[in-house]
Amino acid sequence: MEVPDASNSRKTKALYEFIRRLAFKKKLNPDNAVTIFVTVLSKGDTRGLSDEELSAMTGIKQGEIRNILRMLYELRMVGYRRGRHPETGATRYYWYPDYSGINMTLYWRKKQVLEKLRERLRYEEENTFFRCPRDGTRFTFEEAYEYDFQCPKCSSMLVEEDNTMIKEVLREAIARLEEEIKRDEELLRSH
Ligand SMILES: [Zn+2]
Numbered sequence: 001m002e003v004p005d006a007s008n009s010r011k012t013k014a015l016y017e018f019i020r021r022l023a024f025k026k027k028l029n030p031d032n033a034v035t036i037f038v039t040v041l042s043k044g045d046t047r048g049l050s051d052e053e054l055s056a057m058t059g060i061k062q063g064e065i066r067n068i069l070r071m072l073y074e075l076r077m078v079g080y081r082r083g084r085h086p087e088t089g090a091t092r093y094y095w096y097p098d099y100s101g102i103n104m105t106l107y108w109r110k111k112q113v114l115e116k117l118r119e120r121l122r123y124e125e126e127n128t129f130f131r132c133p134r135d136g137t138r139f140t141f142e143e144a145y146e147y148d149f150q151c152p153k154c155s156s157m158l159v160e161e162d163n164t165m166i167k168e169v170l171r172e173a174i175a176r177l178e179e180e181i182k183r184d185e186e187l188l189r190s191h
Pocket residue numbers: 132133134135136137151152153154155156
């Protein structure tokens with residue numbers, strides 16, 4: 001499977017944004033969640049990193065780290081192996097990045113974004129829009145009709161808007177994403 005590449009910044013950004021949002025929902029610190037993920041991704045590749053090591057590397061408390069790792073594990077973005085503490089012999093967990101899970105997460109994120117873009121395009125195609133020439137507020141035909149084609153904020157006459165460009169940009173973004181998703185599906189099938 002294709003390994004996420006830090007140089008592919010658009011992909012990386014989408015991934016971090018996803019982790020941030022999820023951490024927020026779970027009442028975890030979003031920045032710390034990204035920090036832990038990045039640290040596991042960059043340094044945990046061969047033998048993995050223990051909670052203790054992650055704490056020493058990032059300054060984040062072990063209890064919080066465990067909650068973050070649990071969240072990432074539920075998403076299959078990290079995996080772990082059981083090991084022994086070199087001195088005490090106590091059981092320790094070593095965390096490493098799970099690339100197939102990471103790619104799967106990215107794939108589902110792309111599908112969600114595609115659905116949103118399609119919805120937005122439908123909205124643009126099915127409506128006629130009006131805009132206030134002074135403050136730029138946008139209205140659907142129904143809204144503009146209700147206001148007698150006068151801006152409710154500044155009373156300027158509303159002007160019909162040509163949304164051809166918006167639709168064009170949306171169609172291009174959709175086509176690009178569909179292409180990417182198709183490639184991801186081919187990759188997922190071949191593994
Ligand atoms: Zn106005």
